[in-house]
Amino acid sequence: MKTVFFKAGNAGYFLNEVKTMIRLNVFSTTLTILSTGLIFYILAMILSGWWVSSYVIKVVQGEAEINVYLNEGIVNSTPEVQLMMERINGIEGVRAVRLVNQEEAYQRMAEVLGKEAKVLEKFEENPFSAFVELKINLEAIDSVLDQLNQLVGVEHIRDNRDVLDRLRHIAGVLRLIGILVVVAVGISTLVIISHIIRLGIANNKEQINTLRLLGAPERFIALPFLLEGLVLTLGGGILAVALAAFSLNYLYAQLAGPLPFIPLPPREGLVAGMGIVVLSLSAVLGIVGSLLGLPSVKND
Amino acid sequence: MTMIEAKGVCLRFPNGTKALKDIDLFVKPGDMVYVTGPSGSGKTSLLKLFMGIEYPTSGSLKVLGQTMIQGQTAGIRRLRTIIGPVFQEFKLIDGRTVTENVMLGMRFLNLTQDQLMENAHHALQKVGLEHKAHSLVENLSWGESQRVAIARAVARKPVLILADEPTGNLDKANALNILELLTSFINDQTAVIITTHATHLIDAEKPCKVIRMDQGSLTWERLG
Ligand SMILES: Nc1ncnc2c1ncn2[C@@H]1O[C@H](COP(=O)(O)OP(=O)(O)O)[C@@H](O)[C@H]1O
Ligand SMILES: [Mg+2]
Numbered sequence: 001m002k003t004v005f006f007k008a009g010n011a012g013y014f015l016n017e018v019k020t021m022i023r024l025n026v027f028s029t030t031l032t033i034l035s036t037g038l039i040f041y042i043l044a045m046i047l048s049g050w051w052v053s054s055y056v057i058k059v060v061q062g063e064a065e066i067n068v069y070l071n072e073g074i075v076n077s078t079p080e081v082q083l084m085m086e087r088i089n090g091i092e093g094v095r096a097v098r099l100v101n102q103e104e105a106y107q108r109m110a111e112v113l114g115k116e117a118k119v120l121e122k123f124e125e126n127p128f129s130a131f132v133e134l135k136i137n138l139e140a141i142d143s144v145l146d147q148l149n150q151l152v153g154v155e156h157i158r159d160n161r162d163v164l165d166r167l168r169h170i171a172g173v174l175r176l177i178g179i180l181v182v183v184a185v186g187i188s189t190l191v192i193i194s195h196i197i198r199l200g201i202a203n204n205k206e207q208i209n210t211l212r213l214l215g216a217p218e219r220f221i222a223l224p225f226l227l228e229g230l231v232l233t234l235g236g237g238i239l240a241v242a243l244a245a246f247s248l249n250y251l252y253a254q255l256a257g258p259l260p261f262i263p264l265p266p267r268e269g270l271v272a273g274m275g276i277v278v279l280s281l282s283a284v285l286g287i288v289g290s291l292l293g294l295p296s297v298k299n300d
Numbered sequence: 301m302t303m304i305e306a307k308g309v310c311l312r313f314p315n316g317t318k319a320l321k322d323i324d325l326f327v328k329p330g331d332m333v334y335v336t337g338p339s340g341s342g343k344t345s346l347l348k349l350f351m352g353i354e355y356p357t358s359g360s361l362k363v364l365g366q367t368m369i370q371g372q373t374a375g376i377r378r379l380r381t382i383i384g385p386v387f388q389e390f391k392l393i394d395g396r397t398v399t400e401n402v403m404l405g406m407r408f409l410n411l412t413q414d415q416l417m418e419n420a421h422h423a424l425q426k427v428g429l430e431h432k433a434h435s436l437v438e439n440l441s442w443g444e445s446q447r448v449a450i451a452r453a454v455a456r457k458p459v460l461i462l463a464d465e466p467t468g469n470l471d472k473a474n475a476l477n478i479l480e481l482l483t484s485f486i487n488d489q490t491a492v493i494i495t496t497h498a499t500h501l502i503d504a505e506k507p508c509k510v511i512r513m514d515q516g517s518l519t520w521e522r523l524g
Contacts, residue, residue, distance in 0.1 A: 007413065009407075009412075009413030013403075013407055020395055020396075207393050210391040213351065213353065213387075213391070214380060214385070214404070214405045215377050215379070215380030215382075216407075216408045217408055220408045
């Protein structure tokens, strides 16, 4: 006959046990929640940073485009420009070719600058030159660039490989830091929680012993401690997610004004995703931390 | 089923104290057994063996069919769920109410929430502590704590009640009440074993068995 104790009536009992344990140790409980909260906050911010940079890379990559500036002599001759565009279009990997004339180039920059576009008015004539804009297959970028370089009449090629490389580097660093932080967060949370659980068990030795003498199964005895660990880390996790959501809102507001062209992921999605990851991680760490502390129940 | 079957049981503590020497004892359902003897004679040690808190260092012991040897964790845990222990020092859980303490002994048994509450209520009624149901146990008098401990032991409807000095520190009237209360749980399927050093309280009229412990040895004083 298997003993059932996961019944509705006992839920109240287990929660009450947790409440009592917390009530008897308000100070250490608060400190634990605050410190795990701080740890999870750092994790949440690094994760968000990594997430944002990955998103930006994806968007920038998707828009992989190359701008080809032609020699002075050719730009002003429509047939020659036409010829150049046909040649470029013939390169394998090029999907579309379009001429951005001086006027459009000026408008684009004005758009990017937004309010600051006034500086452009200081120029007496349009300082931008026309260029050929091409959309390419990303995989072919190296060979396309090679062939463009060999074309006569090309003065200068601008591609976003540099930007992409730099972004990739940032994302890589953030991912590395992220992994290190996850490991550090994991270890420190496990150490803190298992220690707290061990303390709780030491404080409740008599009660545990009495329950054993009454024939209570080990799982029944252990469950409140497991719940306690979960409450502590989830408390820290919720605190961290709230703080991180607040910080992200602030950062988004700061970035949206001066840098409107950075393709940030939607804020709600970012916050929700970060919240889910941090909360699940905190739950898992709480349970594992408690499980690590539990064996001390056994040696009485 | 035999309640207790002890043959040549000895208990020697690691420090060398021989608490029990060559104990033979047979307890069957319906038995009311008093274990008497001076302090330090081995009464508590005997009950500890019956609950699997200590194990015989030699001899053989069976409690409700369970062989009492080290390593029988699951069997002994199950055995403990059908025993109603009343500890000499009560072992109530501070910070909890009387009702919570009584229910604690039943939470991990196969009982519904309704049965749990009914059993607790009934037991508290029986020991006359309904009016203290919601008091914290640390605010109770000695005698009240004693009765909560008994209520917790009997509420789960055990087969075997083991009460260690349940009359200790009580005046004669209260002590007699407690003994009468414990006796009332006897039926043809249960047995009660009570340790006491107050032999004068044992009612000569009522059927019971009395054994006497002396420096770890057992002698029969009355066989029923
Ligand atoms: N854990 C122990 N370790 C060593 N000696 C013990 C232990 N428990 C009890 N004793 C000794 O065993 C003897 C019997 O003790 P106990 O069973 O408690 O007697 P009683 O309950 O009759 O007063 C005493 O001499 C006591 O000192
Ligand atoms: Mg004793």
